[in-house]
Amino acid sequence: MKTLGELIRPGFIREIGLAPSTGGRRPVMYSIPRIGMHDLSNNILFKVETHELILEDNADCLRELTNLIKAFISDSGIGISKILGVGIGMPGFIDVVKGVNYSYLHIEGNSLVSYVGNELNLPVYIDNDSSLIALAELRFGAARHTKNSMVLNMSWGVGLGMVLDDKIFRGHNGFAGEFSHIPLFANGKLCSCGKQGCLETEASLTVIIEKAIQGIADGKLTKLKGLSIIHLDQSIETFLAAVNHGDKFATELLSSAAYTIGRGVAILIHILNPEVIIISGRGSLAGKVLQAPIQHALNEHCIPRLAANTIIRVSELGMNAQLLGAAALVMENFALDENPEPGNRTEPAYLN
Ligand SMILES: [Zn+2]
Incomplete structure (x- = not known):
């Protein structure tokens, strides 16, 4: 049985460069994911990584992304059993219940959340990047x-x-x-x-x-x-x-x-x-x-x-807002899973 103090919550953020809104030129679409890991006291446990991923004409993008998270966890030296979950924030039209982003990173016959969750063998939660920033501001900012x-x-x-x-x-x-x-x-x-x-x-x-x-x-x-x-x-x-x-x-x-x-x-x-x-x-x-x-x-x-x-x-909070929000997303879902009945809900420990 894990105690709260042993649990780690990684936050994972994707930022995606969009096509220009005025039409005409169409740049290569790429993403700059940032990957970080926080503990329950909100300390950054391992250096925040940034990567560049090509999105356009890249059917392997989600696989590459998942591999980056795997490598990040491996490099951190923190065992998977101590990791509480993965929070993903990204732009796009996101159905948080189905775990699907209708704008980016489609995967045939699977939801993004299921795919990444199965690959990492961890609970995965997804939300719109702006909602996660708001969550970070609400909890910490x-x-x-x-x-x-x-x-x-x-x-x-x-x-x-x-x-x-x-x-x-x-x-x-x-x-x-x-x-x-x-x-x-x-x-x-x-x-x-x-x-x-x-x-x-x-x-x-x-x-x-x-x-x-x-x-x-x-x-x-x-x-x-x-x-x-x-x-x-x-x-x-x-x-x-x-x-x-x-x-x-x-x-x-x-x-x-x-x-x-x-x-x-x-x-x-x-x-x-x-x-x-x-x-x-x-x-x-x-x-x-x-x-x-x-x-x-x-x-x-x-x-x-x-x-x-x-x-x-x-x-x-500056550039940290999205990572903090992703970490908070994991914690809020953890609190829900542990105390599903409304009367049993408690504030996550990191809020105290
Ligand atoms: Zn518009």
Whole structure:
């Protein structure tokens, strides 16, 4: 019989570069999975690994990914019997009950969760990356001690994790929170979802990088260079660093996108009356720059009586949010398995 103190919870995060939302060019799609392992006191037990996986025309992608996790566990030197489970966070349309991601990593005749679980001989849980970020904020970050909060996952798209009445709200099938695809614009721009004029066609970090590349080509005065939509991950890092070093062009691009996001946040406030809006995900690395334009949009588009009750916070979890969320997902399912009756539910030990 394992005691809680012996249990280890690995968190496993996938981040996937998406095709540009404006159509036309189609980059090689790749993923940058990050793999980490946490104990019940939230210590990182083994170095976080990142890898690059080619998704396009790669039928073996899920197998390669599973092998990476196997190798990670093996290298950690921690026995499989001490591992509580594997949490997977990834973008896409995910049915958390069936353990299926309808957008990525299909596997014939099997669910992603069953396949990985059978290969690793461990329980596996999957959730949308934005919901996991919200879970991390709820348990460890800026949403702690709040009951109703909206967590923006500023990344390749503009994800949303919702905490309603102290719980992650996933909707009927887990598809809730597709904030990125609110049809806000009549701009005729094709979105990655196939529709036109969605929020992310103007405000995602992908689009910001595209605009920066165009601006550089047009001779804008900036220190930014070496941006590429193919190597989106590195480009976002370069761009956010430029913002934090005060590059005027980069700051203006990000501020403009943040104002657009603020228009979407105004809709959230009108419908859901949250206590706090949290800027999380990769964009939180330049969160202070995002904060003011979002507030400006709320001043212009939100009914003052409603907006007055909602504050904007910047996450302090940074790039750790998704891994923490994946680890928390394992713990929450463990707590459910151990205490299935509502009356028997206890808070996981790591929350105390
Ligand atoms: Zn869309």
